[in-house]
Amino acid sequence: MPPSRQGKLVLRSIRTSPAQRILLSFALVILTGALLLMLPQANTGTSPGFLRALFTATSATCVTGLVLFDTGTFWSLFGQIVIIVLIQTGGLGYMVLTTILMASFRNRHLGVRQTGDFCESTPLPSHREPRSFAKSIAVIVLVSEGVGALILSARFARDMSFGRAVWNGVFTSISAFCNAGFDVLGRGMTSLESYVSDMTVNLVVPLLIILGGLGFVVIDEVVHHFARPVHKHLSTHVHVVLLVTAILVFGGAATISLLERTNPSTFGPLPLRTRLLASWFQSVTARTAGFNSVPMAAQHPSTLMVFLALMFIGASPGGTGGGVKTTTFAVVLGFVWSALTESEQIHLGRRGIRVDSVKKAIVVFTLSLGIIATATFLLAIMDGNRFSALNLLFEVTSAFGTVGLSTGLTPSLSPGSQIVLIATMLAGRVGVLTAMLTLVAPVHNRIEHHIRFAEDDVIIG
Secondary structure (H helix, E strand, O other): OOHHHHHHHHHHHHHOOHHHHHHHHHHHHHHHHHHHHOOHHHEOOOOOOHHHHHHHHHHHHOOOOOOOOOHHHHEOHHHHHHHHHHHHHHHHOHHHHHHHHHHOOOOOOOOHHHHHHHHHHOOOOOOOOHHHHHHHHHHHHHHHHHHHHHHHHHHHOOOOOHHHHHHHHHHHHHHHHOOOOOOOOOOOOOOOHHHOOOHHHHHHHHHHHHHHHHOHHHHHHHHHHHHOOOOOOOOHHHHHHHHHHHHHHHHHHHHHHHHHOOOOOOOOOOOHHHHHHHHHHHHHHOOOOOOOOOOOOOOOHHHHHHHHHHHHHOOOOOOOOOOOOHHHHHHHHHHHHHHHOOOOOOEEOOEEOOHHHHHHHHHHHHHHHHHHHHHHHHHHHHHOOOOOHHHHHHHHHHHHOOOOOOOOOHHHOOHHHHHHHHHHHHHHHHOHHHHHHHHHHHHOOHHHHHOOOOOOOOOOO
16 A cells, blocks of 8 residues: 555544544644743753653643743743643633634634534534634633733732733733643742732632633523523523532632641631631632642641542533533432432432433543542552652642642652653543543444343342
C-alpha cells in the first residue's frame, strides 16, 4: 500500500471518533503550549526544561492550577500570556472555541462533524441550535470575565501600579471563571492568602468560580427563564445542579469553619468576619478552582478529607470545572437510595432518571475512583518514602478534579510522579468516558454487542 494512502487511512481512523478528536485537540494544544513555554522569551532567566514546561502547559490547558514555579515571578509577560491563552482555550474546550469562532461568521455553516464535536464537548439544550448556543456561550464568557476583570483591577490598583493591577485583574478573572487557579500576583505561590480578609476579592473570585462551574446550559436556561416570565419551568438538570451546588458550597463552608476554628496556623487568629469569608472562599475554590486564602499545608487532616470530597465531586457538566460532576454524584446517591428502599425507579425529587443516565453515572463514578486509586498508588511507589499517603492522595485528587490545590509538595515530586499527574489532569479535563473510549475503541470487539450470555446469580454483600 502506498505511504500516502496509508496516511489517509490513519487520518480517517482518527476522525471517526469525536472522543478521539477531543483528546487529540487537548494534546496538541498542550504540546504547542509546552514548546512556547520553553522559549527563552517565556521565562525570566531560567529554562524550565521540557517536562516542567509540559506540566505547566497541561495544568493550564486542563484548568488545574498545580504549578512547579511561581507564575508571577518565574514566567515573563510572554510566558504569562501563553498560560492565560491556554487557560481560556482549555476552559472552553478547543471544540467549543472553534465552534464559537465559526459561529461568528454568518455564512459559515457547521458541518455534521463540527456539530458532533460541539455536542460531545458541551451539552446542547434540546431547543437550541449549535451556532446560537455557541454565541450565547461567548456572551456569557465575555460578560462574566469582563465585569470580573474591571472589579478586580480596581481593587488591585490600591496595592500596585495601574498597569500591573489591570493585568492581574484580567488574568485572575479569566483564571477564576475557567476554574484554573493560576495567579500572577508574584507572592511566592501563596495564591490569594494576602487577601484573606478582603471583601471584594472574597466575593468576586468565588462568584466567577461558581458561574464557570455551573455550566453554560444552566446559565443559559436560567437567563432565558427570568428574561421570559412565560417560559416553562426550569429543567430537572438545572434544579439538581443548583441544589447540589448550594449544599456543597454552604455545607462545605460550615464544615471547614468548624474543623479549623481552633487551628492556630489557619483560622485560629482570624476574627469571626474573616473566618466566615475564608470558609466561604475555601469551600467554593475546592470545587475545582484551586485558589487558596489560607495555607493548605497547615490545615488539619480532617479538613483535607473534606477538601478531597469537594474536589472529587467538582463542578457541573458543560462548565469549566472538573470532577465527577454534581449531577453524577446526585444520580449515584439516588441509585443507592433506591437500592436501600427497594424502589422500582431511581428518581431525583419528583422526576425519574433514565436507566442509561444511571449507568453512565455509575461508570463515571467507578472509573474516577479507579483512576485516582491507581495514580495515588503510582505516586506512593515513587515518592511514598518522602510524603504521606494523605498528601499524595490529595495531590492526585486535585489533579483529577482539575482543582490545583496542593499541600506544597508539587515542585518536589519526582519526574515520574509529574508524568502521572500530567496524565491524571488530562483524564480529568476531557472526562473519564472520553479518555476510556479513546483507549478502548481501537481494541473493542464489536461482536460482543450481539452476544447475550446465559444469566446466573452471584451472592452480593
